[in-house]
Amino acid sequence: MQVRFSHISLAFTPDKDTLHDLNFTINDGELVCLLGPSGGGKSTTLNLISGLLVPTKGKVLFDNQDVTKMGPSERKIGMVFQNYSLYPHLTVENNIAFPLKIAHWKKADRLARAAKLAKLVHVEDQLQKNVNELSGGQQQRVAIARALAKDPNILLLDEPLSNLDARLRMEMREEIRRIQQETKITTVFVTHDQSEAMHISDSVMVLHNAQIQQYSKPNELYDHPANQFVASFIGDNPLNTFDRSLLDDTELKEELGEVYDKATTVGVRAENIVLTKSEDTYQHGVRCKLLKSHRYGLISTRLYSFKGIELDATGLTEIHDINEEVEIYFQKRGFFLFDASGNNLFLE
Ligand SMILES: Nc1ncnc2c1ncn2[C@@H]1O[C@H](COP(=O)(O)OP(=O)(O)OP(=O)(O)O)[C@@H](O)[C@H]1O
Ligand SMILES: [Mg+2]
Structure with a gap:
């Protein structure tokens, strides 16, 4: 029926x-x-x-x-x-x-x-x-x-x-x-x-x-x-969101192209933050500091600080020290730009 x-x-x-x-x-x-x-x-x-x-x-x-x-x-x-x-x-x-x-x-x-x-x-x-x-x-x-x-x-x-x-x-x-x-x-x-x-x-x-x-x-x-x-409701890990303006002075802004100007909010899934760039990621990363790290069973979670906001990252295996500065990269498949009404601007 x-x-x-x-x-x-x-x-x-x-x-x-x-x-x-x-x-x-x-x-x-x-x-x-x-x-x-x-x-x-x-x-x-x-x-x-x-x-x-x-x-x-x-x-x-x-x-x-x-x-x-x-x-x-x-x-x-x-x-x-x-x-x-x-x-x-x-x-x-x-x-x-x-x-x-x-x-x-x-x-x-x-x-x-x-x-x-x-x-x-x-x-x-x-x-x-x-x-x-x-x-x-x-x-x-x-x-x-x-x-x-x-x-x-x-x-x-x-x-x-x-x-x-x-x-x-x-x-x-x-x-x-x-x-x-x-x-x-x-x-x-x-x-x-x-x-x-x-x-x-x-x-x-x-x-x-x-x-x-x-x-x-x-x-x-x-x-x-x-x-x-x-985007926030679906998925096993939290969606990180932050104000678009935090990327205004980064090269990532240029890489994202024209659509960037229509965005007000950036969303990135915790499982799509990586420490090495590849063809799956944007070529420009952002500098962050590791605040803390813990492992529960198979899942390891890290908290990075980026311009005063916190980003959750899961599934990273490379080891580095607390407070160490690293470049993190966003995988394209878990990176979103939202407009003022919350609509996904669909980057790809
Ligand atoms: N008989 C009713 N009279 C007045 N308001 C109602 C009635 N039934 C539901 N509502 C209201 O309608 C809205 C939707 O309710 P509904 O029960 O469909 O939600 P739900 O998605 O099933 O939530 P839950 O996950 O809590 O079961 C709620 O704000 C609820 O307070
Ligand atoms: Mg119900």
Whole structure:
């Protein structure tokens, strides 16, 4: 099922749009993550797809059919939430089959369907257990199976893994991807964890300030962020940012060319600071002093001082002393210029 938003706005209060003029298409069979900080409108967007919320303006279309005024059951949606919301007094089997019971399926049919779905989500050996005897990950599997029971058009998941510990989260995100690929169901997954979104999605929609900041393939977000917000939000290390004017008296300014004058802010990823120039870097570096250095596991982090501001650098292996002055170089792929509105001026 293809999902399309056409000029969707939603205002909870008359004076402010929580979402403003959203336009996007989610293609049939895709897994799309809605990503963004708390309050960015992820759940609101999901609820507009489900039919739990009705937009103030615009249209929601499923395969070109206008479903704006339809409720969740008419839209044939399967939903999974953070807290699983399973029925604690029922077995795994009866939890999965519950929506089918409500829909008056015959007992044999619904148990057969529950068994099939239990197999899909790998809880087939737990069918007769009570759900509160299961681990968090297993409970989430049951919740997914239950959401799929009525063969929905779309599967919607709102932060389904946030109750799980880090290791289980990683395992379950792969599981969600596997289940989605096996069923080929159009899936929308809400998370505020950029790494989770980057790992499992066909496309990622970054929501912030009532708007879509960028909607593209995961690597595209990292390689070509549309603006400073996306560049800062995506990536495992912090994005260093500083005022463009700090480069005004450097040769790097000349090397950057005409676009330099339109920029107000420079962004450079911590992993793209190096100590030797190459064809991947700009040929002119800047002089810095090493303030401190520490290593945690595989990652070494250094803090350099450049004209009174601090720059984080990760992944450097060359050793030099604290307070020693060195020339650092910026790799082009992690170096950005932003204009006054925060838009990426795209150097290459
Ligand atoms: N029912 C409501 N009435 C009024 N305001 C609401 C309502 N639901 C959400 N909001 C507001 O809309 C904005 C977006 O909320 P939403 O729940 O979509 O954010 P989110 O991105 O899902 O955040 P989180 O990561 O914290 O779940 C927030 O400012 C929130 O306070
Ligand atoms: Mg939310």
